[in-house]
Amino acid sequence: MAYMTKSRHRRLILHKISPLCDLVATGIGGMLRRITSGTARPNQEKHCMRLTSLVLGAALGCVCLSAAFAQEEPQAVRQSQMKAIGQSMGALGAIAKGEKPYDASVVQASLETISANAKAFPDQFPAGTETGMETEAAPAIWDNAEDFRAKSDKLAGVADTLLAAMPTDQAGVGGAMKALGATCGDCHETYRLKR
Numbered sequence: 001m002a003y004m005t006k007s008r009h010r011r012l013i014l015h016k017i018s019p020l021c022d023l024v025a026t027g028i029g030g031m032l033r034r035i036t037s038g039t040a041r042p043n044q045e046k047h048c049m050r051l052t053s054l055v056l057g058a059a060l061g062c063v064c065l066s067a068a069f070a071q072e073e074p075q076a077v078r079q080s081q082m083k084a085i086g087q088s089m090g091a092l093g094a095i096a097k098g099e100k101p102y103d104a105s106v107v108q109a110s111l112e113t114i115s116a117n118a119k120a121f122p123d124q125f126p127a128g129t130e131t132g133m134e135t136e137a138a139p140a141i142w143d144n145a146e147d148f149r150a151k152s153d154k155l156a157g158v159a160d161t162l163l164a165a166m167p168t169d170q171a172g173v174g175g176a177m178k179a180l181g182a183t184c185g186d187c188h189e190t191y192r193l194k195r
């Protein structure tokens with residue numbers, strides 16, 4: 001619930017700073033034009049320069065702020081969480097297939113990434129994020145929030161069990177891949193839209 005209001009709030013702020021950013025951009029354009037066309041008097045020019053740098057700073061602030069807000073949108077957060085899970089599965093897969101030698105530190109880091117992201121994933125579906133940012137989240141998530149969370153917990157649980165009894169060779173990593181992989185399809189089937 002807290003997240004929902006936070007994200008609404010964020011969108012509201014973004015809405016408010018957008019016209020401000022436009023204003024700032026127009027200001028910079030005008031000043032630069034005056035300076036380059038030579039219509040500004042020398043002292044006016046100095047003044048303009050100082051103002052320009054001030055305004056440029058403000059513009060930069062705007063850009064950074066917008067970027068920070070955009071990045072924190074739950075749709076983007078949950079997609080990057082899934083991406084991290086996918087990449088970790090890729091690293092495990094390379095070992096399982098013998099493309100990479102067994103490396104305990106890679107196996108551990110991959111399992112930790114999967115566990116942490118699977119635990120945090122279900123919190124990134126506040127009301128109001130059913131669409132947008134090319135989300136592949138199915139509407140069923142919001143109808144069956146508990147089941148959805150259980151499926152994510154299942155993946156985290158499998159990863160935690162493997163962390164407690166780490167696979168020690170290529171074949172072991174292969175077995176781990178199977179156990180982890182079964183949970184992906186089980187959730188995607190119901191809760192991820194096919195595009």
Ligand code: HEC
Binds near residue numbers: 153155183188
């Ligand atoms: C609890 C449900 C659930 C589980 C478990 C799950 N996923 Fe996902 N996955 C989703 C949903 C929902 C999306 C779409 C998210 C969005 O676009 O907002 C997704 C998207 C993805 C994406 C695309 C990310 C992107 O770039 O947008 C990848 C890759 C992915 N999942 C891999 C995996 C792998 C690999 C596993 C198993 C190790 C897994 N997922 C387990 C629900 C799940």
